[in-house]
Structure formats: C-alpha cells, structure tokens
Amino acid sequence: MSVLVVARWTLLEARRRRLVLAGVALSVAFVALFALGYALLYHDQQRAVVEAEVLGAGVLSAREELLAVSSLLLVLGLYGVQFLGALLGLFLGVASVSPEIDSGALHAVLARPLSRLQYLLGRFLALAGLLAAYVLVMSGALLLTARVVAGFTPGDARRVVGLMLLEVLILLAVSLLGSTVLPTLANGVVMLALFGVAWLGGILGFVATIPPGNELLANLGTAAGLLLPADAVWRGASFHVLPPSFLAATSLAGGAQDGPPFVSTAPMAPAMLAWALAYPVACLAVAVAAFRRRDL
C-alpha cells in the first residue's frame, strides 16, 4: 500500500516538474522528424528500384536493397529511441533519491511507518512506468511508420521492444542504486561514464568481428557488457529488427559485420541475456541493502 502511495507521489512529481510535458513534446517532434525522413529516403530508394526494373537488370537485388534500407532506417530510428530512453533512465535514476536526501525532504517521509524498501520500490515502479510508457509509445510509433510507409515489420517486434524496455530498466536500476550511495552530481558523472564504457564495449565487440578477428577486443567488449549490459541488450534488440535476407548476406560475407557499428547481426548470447535480466534485480537489492544502512 505504502509502495503505491510513494509511486503515485513520484508520478505527481514528474507531472509537476513538467517532465511529462517536456517528454511528450520532444517525443512528438522526434517521431515527426523520423516519419518524414523515413518516407523521403524510402521513396528515393523506391525510385531506384523502379529505374532498375525499367533497365531490366538486378531487380531482385534492388528489391532486397529496398528491404535492407527499410530495416536499416528503422534500426537507426530505434537506436535514437533507445539512446534517448537510456539517457532518460539515467537522469530519472540519478534524480530519484539523493536530491531528496540533500534537500532534507526525505527526513519527514522516512520518519513515517514506511520502510526504505517500500520507498525505493515505490520510486522505482513509478519511474519504470514512465520509462516503459516512453519506450512503448516511441518504438511503437516508429514500427508503425515503417509498416505504413514501407510495409516493413521486423520478424519479432515484441522481442525488439521487450529488449529495449529491459535496457532502460537496467539503466534506471543502476542509477537508482548510485543515487542511494552517492551525491547527485558524482552519481551523474559515474553513470554517464559507465554508459560510455558500455557503449565503447559494444563498438569494440563490433570491431573484433572484422576479419581476421581479435579475441582480446572481443573479450574487452564482453567485459564492458558485463559491467553494464545496456549496449549489449540494445544490440540484442537490433538483431531482431534486421530481415533474414540481410543477415544471410552478412553471413555469406564471412561473418563480418556489414551493417552500421551500432547494430548486431548475431543474436544475444543466452548467458548475457540471463545476466541482463538479473542485473536490474541485483541493482535494486544492493540499493535497498545500502540505503537501509545509510544515516540521513
């Protein structure tokens, strides 16, 4: 019951601080820009296919090219969504607990018959709800655009969205953990650095697949992914956006990545997925343990 009271209070705070309003306004702008760009680029590519048909040469490869472009444009848009969602998750988590401690507003709240576990859960649930709504609406709008404009739907759209949700929850949980032990500014710096390391790890992992391959780089990439499995989860999501023909073409090219460096042409390793699922739960557990010990 108290968890819900805190969650409701957190949602009221988000509304009062104009977070929701700003989020909605900027999201509408993002989706509009994406839809416009998607339509323009798709129609350009479509003209190229028609020209190829007129010339009577390479029609099949031109059609595959069109499919590849449709999916790559979508993956690019979703990359933008996950990036914004990730930053939003970090910011919300960083601002979740420590500013309330610093201002002293938490003293009166935690003097109530409310456990620290209940407080943290309430905060997390409300913020996770906001983030989930953001990711669902934004990725849904992009998927819908691809379907309407190009008639393209990823093979497993549910898995794409599910993994993107997992990514923002991981970032929210880790920054909420930071917020229970670090001052706000320090936590912000640490979280951005961690996020950067995870991103770099993903790039290293990508570079490692370029023949002849580099095992050390691959291991470094995996280590960064274990430290913060945000980018790894995004790559897992991106795999499910790409069409099989595109993936087949890449595997014919000797396993080397062919797409942009921020998508993956291989599915997420099951062990990494398990780690990514356990990660936010572990972060919350550590956050509760640390917060219980903290003197206010």
Place this chain on the structure above:
Amino acid sequence: MSQTASADHAAGIAGTGSAVPAIATSGLRKSFGSRVALHDLTLAVQPGEVFGFLGPNGAGKTTAMKILLGLVRPSGGEALIFGRSPAEPAARRRVGYLPEHFRFQEWATGAELLDFHGRLAGLGGTELAGRIPELLERVGLAGRGGERVRRYSKGMTQRLGLALAILHRPDLVLLDEPTSALDPVGRREVRELVRELAAAGVTVFLNSHLLTEVEAVCDRVAIVSQGRVLASGPLDDLAGAVTQLRLLLDRADRELLALLGRHGEVVAVEGTAVTLAVGTLDVAPDLARLLVTSGYRLYGLVPVQRSLEDVFVDLVGEVREG
C-alpha cells in the same frame, strides 16, 4: 487540535494503560567517523510528559532525535519508542515529527503534502479530506493549502511542518527546534499547541536551544552538551538544584567569610553584599540568628532562585572549559 481529537487521544492513552515509556534510551552512542555525536545517552520519557532536550548547537540533539525515528542507526546502545525499536516502520506509526530544517518537496502544494503524509501514516482519503482543512486552520494556514510550498515563507513552512507532525493524531510528537523560523506570535502559538497536546495526553519531546521556550512548556528537561547529558530532571528541581542566598550586611570581613564558609560556599562578594551557595534553604533562619548574635547587622537575606539559563550556562560553560 479539535476537542474530539483531544478526546480520542485521552481514550487512546487510557486504552494502552501500560507503563511502557514513550521513549527509552540506554547507553545510546553515535559516531560519524572519528567525531562522536552522542556519548552514552540514557533517558526515559513517560507517556504524557513534555520533555525538553536542551543544548547548544551541535550538542547531539538532532542526532538523538533522528535515532528515535530510525533515520540514523546508533553505533551502540539501544533506543526504544513505546517499547519497540524505531527501525521497525510499524513502531513509528504513533509518532509525529517536525524536522529541524522543515524542508519538504517544494513542487507540491501544502494540501498535497498533507495528503501524501496522511496516506503514509495510514489515513484514508475521506478522513483526510476533512482533516486537512482543519489542520491548516489549526496552524494558521487556512486558505493557503492550494499554494505550492515553494511560495511559502519560512514561517509558513514551519507551520506546515507542525501540521504534518500532528496530522495523524500521534501519541508521541518529536519537535526539532519548532519555533526557529517563527515570530513572537508564532512562538506563542506553538507553546499553546504543545500545551494542548500535553493536555490531550500526547507525549512531546522538544529539542531546543531556546531556554524560555522550554521553561514555558516542559515538565522535565535534560541538558546536553557535546553528546553527553549534563543534568536532567524536573524543571523545578534542576533550576533549584543549587540554591543561593544573597546577604546584605554592615561589613564583610574575613571572620564573616569564614563563618559563612561553614554553612555554604561563598560565590561572590560585592562590597558588603555576599552571595552564598547553600544546599538547602533551611539554613537561612539559623544563619540569620547566628549572624545577629555574632554582632553583624543584617540588612537583607534573600534566596535567589536560579533560572534555567543560569544552570545551562554554568553547565555548558564548565564542559567547554574542561
């Protein structure tokens, strides 16, 4: 607080009817790194008492209060409220608290804040709908509940804090410097509020460095400095613990001082006026007869009741010098 609320309280106290102290601490200790904020604090506050916790800034008063609310974990010793550890959330159900700096979520309105805290305290929506306007009225914020806390003055915020502290009709109210932001009128109102709470059987634990405030409302006090209790007891005992006699004579020679020294301690000699510290006022009549028979002319003999401030300054001063 309304009449019905007072009746509720009286019934609540009678219902529990136990001799469990509202607050009990034994050997309570807290250190932050190498800095010791609280040494060995042992005290008991009985239900219905108004207890003043007095001390200079940095004496450990706020730390002690935070331990009693489960906000700070003690390094040693034990603290209990109504016989339970304040670390258990349920133990805090009967407790109201006004924090020292009374900072609240500034984006919320006063009424929203009261609603939030009311729900955390276990009150229902319909109950709160009636209770909130009544409370705002009670603390002098009638009609201001819809304004954001950000727009409140310091005094208004402290009044809101008082409303939050008594919102759920607690049996124990902890007030940390409750009048620091209030003008003289506001201070008087808080004194009246504390008296009303006491009349309704509510235990009040008051942190303050404002002695007159404590003198006006408290039954018992403890004086703390540098984390230690220097003295504690009923207000009258504490202020009267050391009684002084002020004597006015025709002369104050060496023989006189020697004679007086046998009955007490000479504290000051100003001309022919002597201040003598005595164990009990009962020595006064005998001393008067003795002085007269010894050939002194006695113009005056007045017992001097020391104020709480004198006791406080003496005790705290000794600690600082020592």
